[in-house]
Amino acid sequence: MSGLRLFHTTSGVAEVAPRLAEVEADVQDLVEAHMETMLGVRFLASEYSTGPVHGGRIDSLGLDENGAPVIVEYKRATDAGVIHQGLFYLSWLMDHRDEFQRLVRDRLGAEAAAGVLWRAPRLICVAGDFTRYDVHAVREHRRSIDLVRYRFYGEHHIGLETVASVTGHGLVSRTARRRRVTGLQRACTAGGAMAELVAAVDEVLLGLGDDITPVQRKQYRAYQRLRNFACVCPPQRAKLLVYLKADPGTVDLVPGFTRDVTGLGHHGTGDLEVQLRTERDLERAQDLFGLSYTAT
Numbered sequence: 001m002s003g004l005r006l007f008h009t010t011s012g013v014a015e016v017a018p019r020l021a022e023v024e025a026d027v028q029d030l031v032e033a034h035m036e037t038m039l040g041v042r043f044l045a046s047e048y049s050t051g052p053v054h055g056g057r058i059d060s061l062g063l064d065e066n067g068a069p070v071i072v073e074y075k076r077a078t079d080a081g082v083i084h085q086g087l088f089y090l091s092w093l094m095d096h097r098d099e100f101q102r103l104v105r106d107r108l109g110a111e112a113a114a115g116v117l118w119r120a121p122r123l124i125c126v127a128g129d130f131t132r133y134d135v136h137a138v139r140e141h142r143r144s145i146d147l148v149r150y151r152f153y154g155e156h157h158i159g160l161e162t163v164a165s166v167t168g169h170g171l172v173s174r175t176a177r178r179r180r181v182t183g184l185q186r187a188c189t190a191g192g193a194m195a196e197l198v199a200a201v202d203e204v205l206l207g208l209g210d211d212i213t214p215v216q217r218k219q220y221r222a223y224q225r226l227r228n229f230a231c232v233c234p235p236q237r238a239k240l241l242v243y244l245k246a247d248p249g250t251v252d253l254v255p256g257f258t259r260d261v262t263g264l265g266h267h268g269t270g271d272l273e274v275q276l277r278t279e280r281d282l283e284r285a286q287d288l289f290g291l292s293y294t295a296t
Contacts, residue, residue: 024074042063044104045060050096056088069122072123078127093121120215121143121144122145124226148161165226201282220234225296229295240275244270261273
Protein backbone atom coordinates (compact mmCIF):
# COMPACT_ATOMS: atom_id res chain seq x y z
CA MET A 1 0.00 0.00 0.00
CA SER A 2 1.33 3.40 -0.91
CA GLY A 3 3.05 4.92 2.12
CA LEU A 4 1.12 2.79 4.63
CA ARG A 5 3.01 1.01 7.40
CA LEU A 6 1.18 -1.40 9.71
CA PHE A 7 2.43 -2.34 13.19
CA HIS A 8 1.52 -5.14 15.57
CA THR A 9 1.26 -3.85 19.15
CA THR A 10 0.33 -6.88 21.27
CA SER A 11 3.80 -7.30 22.79
CA GLY A 12 5.94 -4.34 21.93
CA VAL A 13 5.79 -2.85 18.47
CA ALA A 14 6.69 -4.84 15.37
CA GLU A 15 6.08 -3.88 11.78
CA VAL A 16 3.87 -6.22 9.75
CA ALA A 17 5.39 -6.46 6.29
CA PRO A 18 2.96 -6.24 3.36
CA ARG A 19 2.97 -9.06 0.83
CA LEU A 20 1.34 -10.12 -2.41
CA ALA A 21 -0.76 -13.25 -2.72
CA GLU A 22 0.96 -16.50 -3.56
CA VAL A 23 -1.43 -16.95 -6.49
CA GLU A 24 -4.13 -14.76 -8.03
CA ALA A 25 -6.85 -17.15 -6.89
CA ASP A 26 -6.12 -16.30 -3.24
CA VAL A 27 -7.29 -12.74 -3.85
CA GLN A 28 -10.24 -13.73 -6.02
CA ASP A 29 -11.54 -16.36 -3.59
CA LEU A 30 -11.38 -13.96 -0.64
CA VAL A 31 -13.07 -11.08 -2.44
CA GLU A 32 -15.80 -13.28 -3.92
CA ALA A 33 -16.59 -14.74 -0.50
CA HIS A 34 -16.96 -11.25 1.01
CA MET A 35 -17.69 -9.09 -2.02
CA GLU A 36 -20.55 -7.07 -0.54
CA THR A 37 -18.51 -6.15 2.54
CA MET A 38 -15.30 -5.37 0.66
CA LEU A 39 -16.59 -3.77 -2.56
CA GLY A 40 -20.27 -3.02 -1.94
CA VAL A 41 -21.15 -5.49 -4.72
CA ARG A 42 -23.49 -8.47 -4.54
CA PHE A 43 -21.74 -11.53 -5.96
CA LEU A 44 -23.37 -13.26 -8.93
CA ALA A 45 -20.89 -15.62 -10.62
CA SER A 46 -17.25 -16.67 -10.80
CA GLU A 47 -15.27 -17.50 -13.97
CA TYR A 48 -18.28 -16.69 -16.12
CA SER A 49 -17.86 -17.94 -19.68
CA THR A 50 -18.36 -15.49 -22.55
CA GLY A 51 -19.03 -18.36 -24.92
CA PRO A 52 -17.08 -20.04 -27.75
CA VAL A 53 -16.98 -16.93 -29.99
CA HIS A 54 -15.36 -14.59 -27.47
CA GLY A 55 -13.55 -17.44 -25.76
CA GLY A 56 -13.01 -15.84 -22.37
CA ARG A 57 -13.96 -16.07 -18.70
CA ILE A 58 -14.95 -13.09 -16.59
CA ASP A 59 -13.30 -13.42 -13.17
CA SER A 60 -16.33 -12.17 -11.20
CA LEU A 61 -19.76 -10.77 -12.04
CA GLY A 62 -21.80 -8.75 -9.57
CA LEU A 63 -24.41 -6.06 -9.02
CA ASP A 64 -23.56 -2.97 -6.98
CA GLU A 65 -25.65 -1.19 -4.36
CA ASN A 66 -27.32 0.99 -6.98
CA GLY A 67 -28.13 -1.85 -9.38
CA ALA A 68 -25.21 -1.28 -11.78
CA PRO A 69 -23.62 -4.37 -13.41
CA VAL A 70 -20.07 -4.95 -12.19
CA ILE A 71 -17.16 -6.89 -13.67
CA VAL A 72 -14.26 -7.58 -11.31
CA GLU A 73 -10.88 -8.63 -12.72
CA TYR A 74 -7.95 -9.72 -10.54
CA LYS A 75 -4.19 -9.78 -11.00
CA ARG A 76 -1.67 -11.00 -8.45
CA ALA A 77 0.83 -8.20 -9.17
CA THR A 78 1.12 -5.50 -11.84
CA ASP A 79 -0.31 -6.43 -15.24
CA ALA A 80 -0.67 -3.93 -18.07
CA GLY A 81 -3.39 -6.05 -19.66
CA VAL A 82 -5.92 -6.04 -16.83
CA ILE A 83 -7.70 -2.83 -17.91
CA HIS A 84 -7.95 -3.81 -21.58
CA GLN A 85 -9.12 -7.29 -20.63
CA GLY A 86 -11.79 -5.84 -18.36
CA LEU A 87 -12.96 -3.39 -21.03
CA PHE A 88 -13.25 -6.26 -23.52
CA TYR A 89 -15.52 -8.10 -21.10
CA LEU A 90 -17.48 -4.93 -20.35
CA SER A 91 -18.25 -4.54 -24.07
CA TRP A 92 -19.33 -8.19 -24.17
CA LEU A 93 -21.62 -7.57 -21.20
CA MET A 94 -23.34 -4.61 -22.85
CA ASP A 95 -24.05 -6.81 -25.88
CA HIS A 96 -25.51 -9.58 -23.68
CA ARG A 97 -27.87 -7.68 -21.41
CA ASP A 98 -30.63 -10.28 -21.52
CA GLU A 99 -28.20 -13.00 -20.44
CA PHE A 100 -26.97 -10.88 -17.52
CA GLN A 101 -30.50 -10.03 -16.41
CA ARG A 102 -31.42 -13.72 -16.42
CA LEU A 103 -28.42 -14.35 -14.19
CA VAL A 104 -29.53 -11.58 -11.82
CA ARG A 105 -33.07 -12.98 -11.79
CA ASP A 106 -31.80 -16.47 -10.98
CA ARG A 107 -29.49 -15.29 -8.19
CA LEU A 108 -31.23 -12.25 -6.70
CA GLY A 109 -34.83 -12.33 -7.91
CA ALA A 110 -37.09 -10.56 -10.40
CA GLU A 111 -37.09 -7.21 -8.60
CA ALA A 112 -33.29 -6.91 -8.76
CA ALA A 113 -33.31 -7.95 -12.44
CA ALA A 114 -35.90 -5.30 -13.31
CA GLY A 115 -33.84 -2.61 -11.59
CA VAL A 116 -30.50 -3.16 -13.36
CA LEU A 117 -28.91 0.24 -14.07
CA TRP A 118 -27.53 -0.24 -17.57
CA ARG A 119 -26.38 3.35 -18.05
CA ALA A 120 -23.60 2.91 -15.48
CA PRO A 121 -21.85 -0.50 -15.82
CA ARG A 122 -18.63 -0.72 -13.81
CA LEU A 123 -15.24 -2.37 -14.08
CA ILE A 124 -13.25 -2.96 -10.88
CA CYS A 125 -9.64 -4.07 -11.30
CA VAL A 126 -8.05 -5.53 -8.15
CA ALA A 127 -4.28 -5.96 -8.47
CA GLY A 128 -1.03 -5.91 -6.55
CA ASP A 129 -0.18 -2.57 -8.13
CA PHE A 130 -0.81 -0.24 -11.06
CA THR A 131 1.49 1.99 -13.08
CA ARG A 132 1.00 5.69 -13.75
CA TYR A 133 0.16 4.67 -17.30
CA ASP A 134 -2.76 2.59 -15.97
CA VAL A 135 -4.08 5.57 -14.00
CA HIS A 136 -3.81 7.78 -17.09
CA ALA A 137 -5.45 5.15 -19.30
CA VAL A 138 -8.63 4.86 -17.22
CA ARG A 139 -9.12 8.63 -17.42
CA GLU A 140 -9.19 8.38 -21.21
CA HIS A 141 -12.04 5.86 -21.31
CA ARG A 142 -15.72 6.77 -21.09
CA ARG A 143 -16.43 3.92 -18.68
CA SER A 144 -16.76 3.62 -14.91
CA ILE A 145 -13.48 2.06 -13.80
CA ASP A 146 -12.02 1.58 -10.32
CA LEU A 147 -8.40 0.55 -9.81
CA VAL A 148 -7.98 -1.10 -6.41
CA ARG A 149 -4.58 -2.06 -4.99
CA TYR A 150 -4.47 -4.88 -2.43
CA ARG A 151 -1.89 -6.05 0.11
CA PHE A 152 -1.97 -8.91 2.60
CA TYR A 153 -0.62 -8.23 6.09
CA GLY A 154 0.34 -11.32 8.07
CA GLU A 155 -2.16 -14.15 7.96
CA HIS A 156 -5.35 -12.32 8.94
CA HIS A 157 -5.43 -8.88 7.33
CA ILE A 158 -5.88 -7.48 3.85
CA GLY A 159 -5.79 -3.85 2.80
CA LEU A 160 -7.61 -2.32 -0.18
CA GLU A 161 -6.68 1.09 -1.58
CA THR A 162 -8.50 2.87 -4.39
CA VAL A 163 -5.79 4.13 -6.73
CA ALA A 164 -8.14 5.68 -9.31
CA SER A 165 -11.90 5.95 -9.69
CA VAL A 166 -13.45 7.34 -12.87
CA THR A 167 -17.12 7.88 -13.67
CA GLY A 168 -18.50 6.48 -16.89
CA HIS A 169 -19.90 9.76 -18.18
CA GLY A 170 -16.60 11.17 -19.42
CA LEU A 171 -14.43 13.68 -17.62
CA VAL A 172 -16.54 16.33 -15.91
CA SER A 173 -15.09 19.17 -13.88
CA ARG A 174 -15.97 19.31 -10.19
CA THR A 175 -17.60 22.72 -10.72
CA ALA A 176 -19.77 21.36 -13.50
CA ARG A 177 -20.78 18.35 -11.40
CA ARG A 178 -21.88 20.62 -8.58
CA ARG A 179 -23.90 22.88 -10.86
CA ARG A 180 -25.63 20.07 -12.69
CA VAL A 181 -29.39 19.96 -12.02
CA THR A 182 -30.13 16.75 -10.17
CA GLY A 183 -33.26 14.66 -9.91
CA LEU A 184 -33.52 15.78 -6.30
CA GLN A 185 -33.59 19.46 -7.27
CA ARG A 186 -36.23 18.79 -9.90
CA ALA A 187 -38.41 17.36 -7.13
CA CYS A 188 -38.36 20.75 -5.38
CA THR A 189 -40.26 23.92 -6.13
CA ALA A 190 -38.00 26.12 -8.27
CA GLY A 191 -36.18 28.66 -6.14
CA GLY A 192 -37.60 27.28 -2.91
CA ALA A 193 -35.65 26.90 0.34
CA MET A 194 -35.68 23.11 0.01
CA ALA A 195 -34.15 23.30 -3.49
CA GLU A 196 -31.38 25.46 -2.06
CA LEU A 197 -30.83 22.91 0.71
CA VAL A 198 -30.61 20.08 -1.84
CA ALA A 199 -27.98 22.02 -3.80
CA ALA A 200 -26.02 22.75 -0.60
CA VAL A 201 -26.03 19.07 0.44
CA ASP A 202 -24.81 18.11 -3.05
CA GLU A 203 -22.01 20.67 -2.76
CA VAL A 204 -20.90 19.43 0.65
CA LEU A 205 -20.95 15.72 -0.26
CA LEU A 206 -19.07 16.18 -3.54
CA GLY A 207 -16.59 18.40 -1.74
CA LEU A 208 -15.43 15.60 0.56
CA GLY A 209 -13.03 14.14 -2.02
CA ASP A 210 -11.95 13.84 -5.63
CA ASP A 211 -12.97 10.18 -5.84
CA ILE A 212 -16.74 10.64 -5.54
CA THR A 213 -19.20 9.61 -8.25
CA PRO A 214 -22.86 10.68 -7.98
CA VAL A 215 -25.32 8.03 -9.20
CA GLN A 216 -28.92 9.10 -9.84
CA ARG A 217 -31.69 6.58 -9.29
CA LYS A 218 -35.42 7.25 -9.32
CA GLN A 219 -35.73 6.85 -5.53
CA TYR A 220 -32.46 8.46 -4.39
CA ARG A 221 -29.15 10.01 -5.38
CA ALA A 222 -26.11 8.02 -4.25
CA TYR A 223 -22.63 9.40 -3.57
CA GLN A 224 -20.19 6.62 -4.26
CA ARG A 225 -16.50 6.00 -3.70
CA LEU A 226 -15.83 2.31 -4.23
CA ARG A 227 -19.08 1.87 -2.27
CA ASN A 228 -21.93 4.25 -1.46
CA PHE A 229 -21.21 6.47 1.52
CA ALA A 230 -24.35 8.64 1.32
CA CYS A 231 -27.79 8.44 -0.27
CA VAL A 232 -30.12 11.45 -0.47
CA CYS A 233 -33.84 10.90 -1.00
CA PRO A 234 -36.22 13.42 -2.64
CA PRO A 235 -37.58 15.97 -0.12
CA GLN A 236 -40.77 15.11 1.69
CA ARG A 237 -42.76 17.08 4.26
CA ALA A 238 -40.21 19.90 4.33
CA LYS A 239 -37.29 17.64 5.21
CA LEU A 240 -34.48 15.92 3.38
CA LEU A 241 -33.47 12.39 4.40
CA VAL A 242 -29.82 11.37 4.04
CA TYR A 243 -28.68 7.81 4.71
CA LEU A 244 -25.06 7.26 5.73
CA LYS A 245 -22.75 4.26 6.16
CA ALA A 246 -21.62 5.52 9.57
CA ASP A 247 -22.30 3.04 12.40
CA PRO A 248 -25.32 4.34 14.38
CA GLY A 249 -23.85 2.70 17.49
CA THR A 250 -20.92 5.15 17.44
CA VAL A 251 -23.12 8.25 17.13
CA ASP A 252 -25.02 10.17 19.82
CA LEU A 253 -28.49 9.99 18.29
CA VAL A 254 -30.61 13.14 18.52
CA PRO A 255 -34.41 12.74 18.15
CA GLY A 256 -35.66 14.59 15.09
CA PHE A 257 -32.15 14.78 13.60
CA THR A 258 -30.51 11.34 13.57
CA ARG A 259 -32.03 7.85 13.74
CA ASP A 260 -30.82 4.25 13.69
CA VAL A 261 -32.66 2.55 10.79
CA THR A 262 -30.81 -0.77 10.95
CA GLY A 263 -33.20 -3.43 9.68
CA LEU A 264 -35.82 -0.87 8.60
CA GLY A 265 -36.74 -0.62 4.95
CA HIS A 266 -35.86 2.59 3.13
CA HIS A 267 -34.57 3.78 -0.22
CA GLY A 268 -30.80 3.98 -0.67
CA THR A 269 -28.17 2.38 1.56
CA GLY A 270 -26.88 3.05 5.06
CA ASP A 271 -28.11 2.48 8.62
CA LEU A 272 -27.83 6.04 9.91
CA GLU A 273 -30.64 8.39 8.90
CA VAL A 274 -30.02 12.14 9.06
CA GLN A 275 -32.99 14.51 8.79
CA LEU A 276 -32.24 17.93 7.32
CA ARG A 277 -34.68 20.84 7.38
CA THR A 278 -32.42 23.89 7.39
CA GLU A 279 -28.88 24.97 6.50
CA ARG A 280 -28.10 24.80 10.21
CA ASP A 281 -28.99 21.10 10.21
CA LEU A 282 -26.56 20.68 7.31
CA GLU A 283 -23.78 22.30 9.36
CA ARG A 284 -24.51 19.89 12.22
CA ALA A 285 -24.41 16.94 9.81
CA GLN A 286 -21.05 17.65 8.17
CA ASP A 287 -19.01 15.67 10.70
CA LEU A 288 -21.34 12.69 10.12
CA PHE A 289 -20.88 13.01 6.36
CA GLY A 290 -17.11 12.95 6.85
CA LEU A 291 -17.36 9.93 9.16
CA SER A 292 -19.30 7.99 6.54
CA TYR A 293 -16.92 9.04 3.76
CA THR A 294 -13.87 7.77 5.62
CA ALA A 295 -15.69 4.55 6.58
CA THR A 296 -16.01 3.54 2.92
